[in-house]
Amino acid sequence: MTRSTLDMFMELKGIDPNFVDAWGKPAVVSEQHIKNLINKMGYDADDEKALQLHYKEQEKQHWLSLLPPVIVAQQSESYTIDVCLPIDFVTDALIYQISTEDKKQIKQTITATDFPLVAVTVISEVEFQCYQVELKATLPQGYHQLELFEKGNDEPLATTALIITPSACFTPSDMEQGKKIWGTSVQLYGIKSEDNWGIGDFSDLKSLLKNTAAHGGDFIGLNPIHALSPALPNNASPYSPSSRKWLNILYSDLTNIAEFKNDKTVQQHVNNQEFKDRLTALRETQWVDYQGVTSIKLEVLRLLFTVLNSGAVKSKKRLTTFNQYVKNKGASLLQQASYDALQFKFVKEDESAWGWPAWPEAFQSYQSATTQYWIETNKQEVLFWCYCQWVAELQLEEADKLAKSLGMTLGIYRDLAVGVSKGSSEIWANHDLYCEQISVGAPPDILGPLGQSWGLPPISPDQMFQNAYQPFIELLQANMSHCGALRIDHVMALLRLWWVPDNATAEAGAYIYYPVQDLLNLLALESQRNQCLVIGEDLGTVPEGIDVLLEEAGVYSYNVFFFEQADDGGFISPAHYKNQAMATLSTHDMPTIKGYWHCDDLYLGKELGLYPDQEVLDKLIENRVYCKQQILNSVHGHNNLPAEYNRDATQTGMDQTLNFGLQTHLAQGNSALLSLQLEDFLEMEKPVNVPGTCDEYRNWQRKLSQNIEQLFSNKEIKTLLGKLTEARQNASDK
Incomplete structure (x- = not known):
């Protein structure tokens, strides 16, 4: 294979064999390791023709799309976009129509040849030319749509998402004026209290907020509170979640749920001596007994869900509110709830069915006909898991409101993990988005002399771009809700991630690069919209220049x-x-x-x-x-x-x-x-x-x-x- 083919393919996929290690020494990833990585990405690294064909197909698709899938730009008076046109269109006046997020329309008629020509190619004997077209428009920050029309034709030639962002993330005004604040960080599950059920919960968080504010503190920093796997309670790492968009349901204080407060039968169940003894045993352990906690909480959650559906007068309004919540949250909630339901079913039948890769093939994706049929015929079971998410989110929201009422500068700050586990609901529902035979990690460094592989399959930069960054946007929106700050674990992931093939050790990986400027711009947009300060965990190997980029984007260092x-x-x-x-x-x-x-x-x-x-x-x-x-x-x-x-x-x-x-x-x-x-x-x-x-x-x-x-x-x-x-x-x- 010629070096040029491999080099072109590496450039296409953002693979960089050169890096500076944690000791400041230049390092190079061997060609053997690079090829192994490419194989695990789903390509044959030894088939030069296949690599060339894929490269040409990607290039062809780029030109035929006319516009890219998404354009992200900081708010300005004008915007420069690359438009690829067949030569027959380059001298025609075309209509550029922007539909803004607030339903307004802005139209401009522009001829491409009035702007700089930047590239030319021929596809199937048709010449295509790429121009850098300047659009002058006053656009609000937000999520818009840009369409390209021929005059007299109602069908657009091309459509793209146009996202206009601020230049930097949010900082509270008093901090901008110099206020310096302190707070405490805590692993929420590890909190001991007189009332919790053997694991820290959102009522404990409220207590922490009150006491911290009373002593002059301005925030409580939490570990990631992402959804784990209730069917596998001992898989307890908050940094290896099932979903980063949903919550760990074990953090709900069940005695603070309306169904508990309104139902004497459930109260009597919890207050009997045998149940109290179980709670005492769970509280007194030195280590969290995840198996015991999960068992007792799910037992009571199922009772509370029955109360919700009982038809009692007090339950009817709550049930209406819950059903509206399920409707508003849409497919994402149903995916998570369906996964929890199926995982519980399969693990109960066979303990080795740890996640979707170990399930019957017909159930290994959310979209399969078999999965959809099961969901349809088990609606109440799926709704139970939706209920678990609902009550958890309501309690987190209550804690956030409490922090704001106490006048805390930030209140709650949440933590966003770098990825999801291989057997996660996120991958089950979004197979195309992930590189499933690869794990992210870190090359050898001071903290980990052997390197690290975290068992978290990475999101494909290609697929994220083709999806107009929607997965990243939804992730930020979910994690910036009900808090005043978000810590991004391993913030270098916005620039690059160390990819380790499943059949290799950590040092045999390589860095894959992501569109950092677009991601930082999107981060700034959601930060400002949610009034959420951003902290980037920038430890380990930090490439030159990224610290400046992060600082300019308003991301706080660590x-x-x-x-x-x-x-x-x-x-x-x-x-x-x-x-x-x-x-x-x-x-x-x-x-x-x-x-x-x-x-x-x-x-x-x-x-x-x-x-x-x-x-x-x-x-x-x-x-x-x-x-x-x-x-x-x-x-x-x-x-x-x-x-x-x-x-x-x-x-x-x-x-x-x-x-x-x-x-x-x-x-x-x-x-x-x-x-x-x-x-x-x-x-x-x-x-x-x-x-x-x-x-x-x-x-x-x-x-x-x-x-x-x-x-x-x-x-x-x-x-x-x-x-x-x-x-x-x-x-x-x-």
Whole structure:
């Protein structure tokens, strides 16, 4: 095969073999790995003629479409678009008609040859020419349609989605004026309280919002609250969801649902001693018992759904509202509900039927005739799962309204995972959109020396473009609802993703590029529409220039204190962090403050086999000891520890003085946002997640060490929260 054919195909698919690794060294993906990746994309990498034919077909389709499937542009006085026309049309005056989102129409008659010619080709002996046509129009931001007509012909020659966006994402006005705020981040499932059913819920979230606001905080940051798989409750990773558009139904507080409040029979069921004993057992575990929680919640949810359909006077209005919700949410809700229903059915029949790839072939897609027939003949079962989503969304909405009523600057900030699991409802309903034999991940880096493959099939950039970015838009709309901020996990995904073929290890992947400017523009549009601030998790390998793009787009950066080191190894003063950022000490993928200081994560990594050899571990420990000393020097240097406090890191364990001193130190910084973890208030040791592990560690199960009622009554913690508020106010005044 000639290099030109492979190179052209790689360019067509956005595959880049060249990158700079986490250590700043140039790296090149081997041709063998590239070919393996292409094979898993569904093409024969060794068939030169087939690759050439696909390339030519794509080029042909580009020209024959006349207009692209979608045009995304920042709001301006005029817009330049590429129009591909057969030569017989280039001198004709054509009508360009824009139908705006608010039902207005704007028409212009333009001749293509009045504008620059940028390309020419011949298809089936017909010459096509591409012109950069300028449309002058005052257009509102939003989702419009552009159609191209011949005069006297009512049928358009071509149609495209025209999306006009702002230049940057939303920032609350008081933050624009310099206000610096703090909040807490929490794994919602891990909250312990006196009333929940063994897992944190949206009523616990309300309690957190009230207590945080009362102590001067302005937001609660959540783990992804995406829909998981109720039929497989132990598949609990919030970053490996079934759907990123729907919610984890286990977060509903069932005692706060109208059907529960209005029905004494269900109340008696929940208040009998046997049921209470089950709840007590679920509350008292150190780790979330997902199996037990799911069983008990579904048991009661089914009772509540029966109450809704009982015909009682109080239920009739609720049932009407629910039916309208189902209608409004449309196909997306039915897809999720149908998947949950079918997965529950198949797993009950056979435990190995873990997801659609393990189901009977006739059920392996939402669109199949067999699936549709089953849905039609099992309407009430599908509606039950719709009901589960409805009550969850209502409670999230209530929490959001509470945050706004408390005057919190952001209130709830949600987290958007980078993808969905292979056996997810999203892929089941949208097979054409995903590359199913590939997983996204990361090349080897400091956090993961072996590289990472996350088991999340990527969305095809081609298909996303052909669908006018609608899947991405719907994803943003779903996740920007009922919150004041959205954190985008692995925000580099807007630019590129590391694709790993299913038959390869993580280091044998390659980067695939996405249309970053279009995606950032769409992000800005939905951010402004939803009044939702955007935080981009930009850790790991960050290619040159993307930080500038993100900053210009109004996306807030993510500064983790333990990673913020200067070239000389010292830790950068938080006073020098950039303003457009959220600062934090640690994350869900890192050890707690106490765990970091005692190197618990490194010893745990050795125990779990995460390091290729002892030499790697020794170097990591040596570096950690050095970092600890530099941190101690920095915190002392800013007078955030008592003068008599030990200055030798090798003789200093992590205690409350150092822990709270670190948090206060970061609170004095320049970043507009400060997020601190509840487990660090409680001085906990165990991490919530160990990257690169699955069954080796109990990821996503660890609960907080105390009930939240105890946490906010703790005098020392209350004193810390007061210091955080004071430090943020002082930083705002500078």
